[in-house]
Amino acid sequence: MALPPLEALYEQLCALRDAEDPTDPRHEHRWRVVADWLERAFPGGGDEGQDARQETLISLFRSISRMQAEAPKQAAKWISTILKRKRIDAIRARNADPVRQALRFESARADATPTLDRLGCEGVRELTPAMLEGLVTLTLEHTHRALEEQVKNASKRQLRRTQAQATLLRLVCGWPAEAIVEALDYGEPIANDRLYKWIERGRAPVELGLDRWAAQAEGEEVGVIEVLREIISERRADAGQPRLERRKDAEGPEGAS
Numbered sequence: 001m002a003l004p005p006l007e008a009l010y011e012q013l014c015a016l017r018d019a020e021d022p023t024d025p026r027h028e029h030r031w032r033v034v035a036d037w038l039e040r041a042f043p044g045g046g047d048e049g050q051d052a053r054q055e056t057l058i059s060l061f062r063s064i065s066r067m068q069a070e071a072p073k074q075a076a077k078w079i080s081t082i083l084k085r086k087r088i089d090a091i092r093a094r095n096a097d098p099v100r101q102a103l104r105f106e107s108a109r110a111d112a113t114p115t116l117d118r119l120g121c122e123g124v125r126e127l128t129p130a131m132l133e134g135l136v137t138l139t140l141e142h143t144h145r146a147l148e149e150q151v152k153n154a155s156k157r158q159l160r161r162t163q164a165q166a167t168l169l170r171l172v173c174g175w176p177a178e179a180i181v182e183a184l185d186y187g188e189p190i191a192n193d194r195l196y197k198w199i200e201r202g203r204a205p206v207e208l209g210l211d212r213w214a215a216q217a218e219g220e221e222v223g224v225i226e227v228l229r230e231i232i233s234e235r236r237a238d239a240g241q242p243r244l245e246r247r248k249d250a251e252g253p254e255g256a257s
Contacts, residue, residue: 004040006072008033013075017067034060041076042083048090055086084182136168139228143209150208160205162186166195167202171231206232 012030016022038053045052059082069075143164151157162184169175169183181190190198207229214225 003076004037006076009037010069010072010075013064013067013069016064022064023061031057031061038079038083041080048087052083052086052090055089056083059086081182085185088182132173135224135228136165136172139168139172139206139209139213140165141209142213143205146208146212147205160202163198163202164205164209165202166198167200167206167232170199172228203232 012033016027016030016034019027035053035057038056042049042053056079060079067075067078069078140161144161147157147160151160165184166180169180175183177192177195181195184190210225210229210232214222217225
């Protein structure tokens with residue numbers, strides 16, 4: 001869907017950015033223009049959509065003086081990024097709700113298929129996003145603990161953890177680059193070539209985390225860890241082919257020795 005006209009929005013944002021106090025009631029009409037644009041640009045979504053737009057407006061109140069956009073399209077992209085982050089925060093908060101967690105748990109119990117069998121199926125993305133993100137979260141927790149034990153430099157440790165997160169989101173969850181950058185919330189732009197280097201370099205710290213997890217694992221978890229190891233070691237950051245096709249490529253032409 002095309003965005004509403006940007007010129008009037010940008011004009012009001014620039015005026016608010018340059019104002020001595022952008023929250024002064026005298027600027028209410030400018031904020032109404034911004035709020036109306038948000039409503040037209042990102043309509044719907046029920047109560048959650050309305051909450052995300054409201055949270056975006058509050059974030060704009062706090063950060064408008066630091067706006068760096070130099071053109072209407074840049075301003076629209078900035079607002080869009082804020083809104084997407086608010087929606088992600090809302091999803092995370094909803095998933096953390098104990099009632100919803102209990103309902104998901106009971107629903108999962110109705111499926112008698114073992115987790116390992118679901119993970120080992122052709123095309124790991126048949127798992128639900130919640131299941132994949134749960135595996136990523138657990139693996140990251142072990143990775144973080146392993147890095148704390150082995151990497152003394154705090155900045156290097158944080159970078160390795162960020163790289164590991166990028167690796168897991170791409171190779172396990174299959175997220176696109178834009179979504180990964182938003183989730184990392186690194187504080188500065190991340191070019192695609194830099195991101196893909198991180199994804200490749202993140203394999204090593206993920207392996208450390210899996211080693212730590214494996215040392216404590218029992219039963220079905222052991223098999224799950226092995227499947228995750230296979231995903232991390234085989235799937236490439238730029239993988240665009242189905243897994244079967246990648247295996248054929250790795251084996252070479254049929255009949256080659």
